[in-house]
Amino acid sequence: KKEIEIDLSDYNYNVVICNSNYNEKKEMNYIDVLLSRNIDGLIIVPSTENISIFKNIKNENIPIVVIDRLIEGLKADFVMSNNYNVMIEVVDYLAGLGHKRIAYINREVDLYHSIKRFEGFQDGLKKNSLNFNKKLITGDGGLSFEDGYLEMLKFIKMDSSVRPTAVIAFNDIVAIGAIRAIKDNNYKVPQDFSIVGFDNIFFDEFLETRLTSVTSNKKEMAKLSVKLLLERINGDLSEPKWALNHRRLVIRESTSIHHDSNK
Structure with missing residues (x-):
């Protein structure tokens, strides 16, 4: 959230952040509130892949970027992790x-x-x-x-x-x-x-x-999401796009060789 806010602020956009705590009803209410504020676009990590939560936004022609979820039938761009x-x-x-x-x-x-x-x-x-x-x-x-x-x-x-x-x-x-x-x-x-x-x-x-x-590579995910959203806001009418966020393993002290491995 913070990374997306910083990236969009660089382009002089005001960012409204809503946290539903994976509550579908809250999510739908937040979307309605945001629509009433005439938002330019929406970046969302939805709690569900049920397209019903977007029922009030489908006819608004607002650019949407969905992170790490696959929602069939939704006109949106998607940023997925590996x-x-x-x-x-x-x-x-x-x-x-x-x-x-x-x-x-x-x-x-x-x-x-x-x-x-x-x-x-x-x-x-x-x-x-x-x-x-x-x-x-x-x-x-x-x-x-x-x-x-x-x-x-x-x-x-x-x-x-x-x-x-x-x-x-x-x-x-x-x-x-x-x-x-x-x-x-x-x-x-x-x-x-x-x-x-x-x-x-x-x-x-x-x-x-x-x-x-x-x-989770949040910086890359934020940059990819903001890039896709701004392209849509600026008039890109091409087919829905997918972008891949690359997660990686960071090795520290909580893992080691299994002591029975040579027995």
Whole structure:
């Protein structure tokens, strides 16, 4: 949000920021409010891929840029992250460290970025000749510290023969919750469990064990979104466009070689 505001301010546009906290009803209300203010364009990370939230904007001919979601039938430009490929990279990295039982605290929602990330996880396991175990996939859609804590407890309670040695979390907050559960149960990161998060949030740097994470590359995403929006505002009437935001893995102290890998 901050990066988009800065980029648009450089072009003398006033920016109105609305945070729906992934609440569909709030989102629809915000869109109505923005329409009443005669906005020039809209950049949105919607909570749903249901086109119904845009029902009041379809006839307004307002440029729309959608981030990390795929909404069928919506006339808009899209900025997508390489969630599929970067998840394969994460699995490759952990497999290369000797981890054979890799778990995923997933966000089980029917959204494009979630789907592609899970597909990348599955194909990453297959690529590295690792078994897909449904017991090592958990998560009910939550994104909180508590969600990470509770889901990690499920893994900790497993028999050591099936317990994961590496865990990928849907975001860094979930990963930090998982780390707390590990430490509260007298295990260590990364000696007992390697942990990887997503988003590379700023306070990772202040953790006792700095978190290996996938950067969201917000600056690139902002620049791509603003570029597409300004092109439309300035009269570009071409077919809808797609732009790719490149996320990358940042390796820190929360991951290491699995100590049983040579046994």
